Amino acid sequence: MMVVALCNADESGKSCELRFGAYCLWRERHREVVKDSLVKKLKDRLFVARAYFPSIAKIPVQDKLSAELKQNIQDFERVLSESSVDSDLPSQIDKKLERMETAIAKAKSCPVECHNVEKKFRQLLDLTEDEANFHMKQSAFLHQLAVQTIPKSLHCLSMRLTVDYFRSPEDLKVPDEEKYSDPSLHHFVIFSKNVLASSVVINSTVSHAKESRNLVFHVLTDQENFYAIERWFSGKTYREATVQVLNIEKLELQDKENSLSLPNEFRVSFHIVDGQDTLKMRTQYLSTFSNSHFLLPEIFPNLEKIVVLDDDVVVRRDLTSLWDLNIGGKVNGAVQSCAVRLGQLRSFLGERILDQNSCAWMSGLNVIDLSRWRDLKLSETYQGLLQQLNRAEGSVESAMLGATLLTFQDQIYTLDSSWMLSGLGHDYGLEMSDVKRAAVLHYNGNMKPWLELGIPKYKDYWKRSLNWKEQIFSDCNISP
Incomplete structure (x- = not known):
């Protein structure tokens, strides 16, 4: 999923999280205590010796001390090039350190120009900061690469299922097609390219439902993943629920560019004033709807009400009561995130905001009145706003977030916060009591539960909704 930063702050105010996102959260949790204290001490002494050496070298009567410092610096550089941990240091390192300490003490007692030493210190510090910043960027890039790359085991699963689909087409289960468009049933829609993720959503929903025969799941995917997902669900039974897999690229829709886009994820940063008037x-x-969500009224012309689930959720309670919910003429029943209000995003939403204090809302679990959506022509409204904001902002990501929030800004019915808890894909600090009472757990963020980088204390809730006895899991080295 796409994660971008939208900021109304200047460059000087950028925090680590704004610059590098979820990597900073992950790094804080995995920061290791420096164990190799002697190596660190050697580096510190080398830093000091390098700062004094140029000034000492300019004093004619200190040729001997200058040579001594130079020799110690070279010795330390050689040792540190070969040793990064204390255990790798040579046996005579204590004597080398003692000689360096003595040379530094002599250098400090010499009458040198303080500003020259300070200047050298600053040069070395700048070089060190540049190097640290380089490694920070490199680590953040590798972290981003890790969370966006499909794990080898999941790639194996998808490839094997695709091969099985074409190898044994006669094994595919005959679908219960009349249920697909029956408006009297409970229809769930999932956008997904991930076999395991969509399976967890459906399995966890069905396993907590008191009655499953009225449940119909529509998994919308793309051409690349259709065959694997179709094969997976055609060979599985989810109690009495019905599962339909649709290739969105093959649907005959008015919008010719009906390529699949998953729910969008945004990292939004802005300035606030705290209680002490500090900025x-x-x-x-x-997490919000993507372009594909605005095709729903056309994809399901016979349905009046649906529940949309992101593929990074786990259901932990019966959702049946959502179908009896009266959303008061609104279009979208959603859990709101009042940590972000539309007025705080005014820099790119402009003057189109009807209520500055209106809260942002989250995808993940959304009750949608498709009839009302069609009546209000919200898909057309979204496309118009998207074009306007694209021209004004010049950023596709900003335009998509702005168009989505503005399209639904007066059409949100607020669901109680106990229906869904978000943040399990980026927030290490969620209260476990909140996690346990939530009906739906939403793993929005980079650290998805099917990745090695997933947050360990939350991953178990996701793992429980998979049958780990599947032979194909063993074949592809997928384990709990």
Whole structure:
């Protein structure tokens, strides 16, 4: 999923999280205590010796001390090039350290120009900061690569299922097609390219439902993943629920560009004033509808009400009561995130905001009145706003977030917060009591539960909804 930063702050106010996103959260949790204290001490002494050496070398009567410092610096550089941990240091390192300490003490007692030493210190510090920043960027890039790359085991699963689909087409289960468009049933829609993720959503929903025969799941995917997902669900039974897999690229829709786009994830940063009138940067994570969501009224012309589930959720309670919910003429029943208000995003939403204090809302679990959606022509409204904001902002990501929030800004019915808890894909600090009472757990953020980088204390809830006895899991080295 796409994660971008939208900020109304200047460059000087950028925090680590704004610059590098979820990597900073992951790094804080995995920061290791420096164990190799002797190596660190050697580096510190080398730093000091390098700062004094140029000034000492300019004093004619200190040729001997200058040579001594130079020799110690070279010795330390050689040792540190070969040793990165204390256990790798040579046996005579204590004597080398003692000689360096003595040379530094002599250098400090010499009458040198303080500003020259300070200048050298600053040069070395700048070089060190540049190097640290380079490694920070490199680590953030590798972290981003890790969370966006399909794990080898999941790629194996998808490839094997695709091969099985074409190898044994006669094994495919005959679908219960009349249920697909029956408006009297409970229809769930999932956009997904991930076999395991969509399976967890359906399995967890069905396993907590008191009655499953009225449940119909529509998994919307793309051409690349259709065959694997179709094969997976055709060979599985989810109690009495019905599962339909649709290739969105093959649907005959008015919009010719009906390629699949998953729910969008945004990292939104803005300035706030705290209780002490201090300007601080706040970063929040939002997940919203994508372009594909605005095709729903056309994809399901016979349905009046649906529940849309992101593929990074786990259902932990019966959702049946959502179908009896009266959303008061609104279009979208959603859990709101009042940590972000539309007025705080005014820099790119402009004057189109009807209520500055209106809260942002989250995808993940959404009750949608498709009839009302059609009546209000919200898909057309979205496309118009998207074009306007694209021209004004020049950023596709900003335009998509703005168009989505503005399209639904007066059409949100607020669901109680106990229906869904978001943040399990980026927030290490969620209260476990909140996690346990939530009906739906939403793993929005980079650290998805099917990745090695997933947050360990939340991953178990996701793993429980898979049957780990599947032979194909063993074949592809997929384990709990």
